[in-house]
Amino acid sequence: MKATIFQGSGKIEVQEVPDPVIQKPDDAIVKVTYCCICGSDLWPYRGLEPRDAGSRIGHEFMGIVEAVGEDVKNVKPGDLVVAPFVISDGTCPVCRAGETRFCRNFMFWGSKGNDAGQGEKVRVPMANGTLFAIPKDKLDEHMMRALLPLSDVLCTGHHAAVCGEVKEGSTVAVVGDGAVGLCAVAASKRLGASRIFLISTHKDRAAIGKKFGATDIIEARGDEAISQVKLKTNTLGVDCALECVGTPESWQIAFGVVRIGGNIGMVGVPHNVPDIAISKLFSTNIGVKGSGSPAAHYIPELMPDVLSGKLDVSAIFTKTIPLSDIAQGYKDMDERKEIKVLVKP
Ligand SMILES: [Zn+2]
Known part of the structure; x- marks a missing residue:
């Protein structure tokens, strides 16, 4: 064979x-x-x-x-x-x-x-x-x-949504437009999210994300992506940020878009991502959970x-x-x- x-x-x-x-x-x-x-x-x-x-x-x-x-x-x-x-x-x-x-x-x-x-x-x-x-x-x-x-990838996208506590009516931002990120969009829709932001600067990937349930495509990177999500959520940020990449840049966006008291579901294998300070979580009530699915x-x-x-x-x-x-x-x-x-x- x-x-x-x-x-x-x-x-x-x-x-x-x-x-x-x-x-x-x-x-x-x-x-x-x-x-x-x-x-x-x-x-x-x-x-x-x-x-x-x-x-x-x-x-x-x-x-x-x-x-x-x-x-x-x-x-x-x-x-x-x-x-x-x-x-x-x-x-x-x-x-x-x-x-x-x-x-x-x-x-x-x-x-x-x-x-x-x-x-x-x-x-x-x-x-x-x-x-x-x-x-x-x-x-x-x-x-x-x-x-x-x-x-x-489907179970991994679902795990991101479960760890980010996506439920009926949640606002969600998916960081990552690869296969896992796109599956996280589909999984969030299945769990009842009312609004799903997909951060994507690739038109072909964004189109698939829309097909899977993304309501808003954020065609930007870094701080610009964060401000666009904030702008569209009345400055609050989203209930759930789903981190599907695992780089310092994607983590910056995840922390930037999640609201006070929201949750980050992480499934991107971390590569060179700085440690999170417990005091940062204490001062924001942000939850972080995730792993391999x-x-x-x-x-x-x-x-x-x-x-x-x-x-x-x-x-x-x-x-x-x-x-x-x-x-x-x-x-x-x-x-x-x-x-x-x-x-x-
Ligand atoms: Zn076992």
Whole structure:
């Protein structure tokens, strides 16, 4: 079978690798039908995050179960499944508290000898906690593209909204117009936000944001973006700022647009972001919460809305390529030519 191998910054190769086999009783083997490239795959690609050369890469995939070990009970061969971006058991106290990202036995795709999603097949450890069956009736190509984001970006955008405490009638500002930010717009709308500002200076991304529920596009950066949001909220700022980037600049906007007593939901992996002083929170009553998303916890809640068509973020996929072209897909996303690239092995 073929799989994508990370060979160092800027170097992505498709190589022939051995077919996976069941190694443990709770393993499953999945034949990948759709996978994609994540913004976070670009950090090691850009040399900004360490990753072993020669490691498999990719953590967003769905496919058909080919084989299961004897302890796998929740999926069976032939099932269509989606996997979250973190491998989790679903049974430890942390998972049972809903925090599957921090499972006591968590593993990442492509680390510690694990397969990864950008390939033809994947061995899935702890399959009972890590695979979610999708009812197969009435699924067309469009629905597949709407379901795949459950593996990461849709659950991550939802997590931003949950951590930012978006609820019926909330005013929201989404910082970040990448796939996660756009999903945070859709998730905020689903949770009942009455007004959603999307800070975006890219017309194509802003157009998708509007389709997903953004009511106002703030076509500005930095202090100018902050003053425009303030101006449009009677100088108050928004109830919820959703930080979906993780840079000092995006954090400056998040703190700048959130109102006194509001909340910041953060899902952008922080890179060189200065620490927040507790005294700053005390003097503003602003809440800050967030992490990598517990996608396995959210999938059962979000999947029915995807299947009903109520939650459709398939428009984040701006290009579809075969696995053999994946190096070009990384390049296109790195150069921001595409929002998100879908790969069909
Ligand atoms: Zn766990």
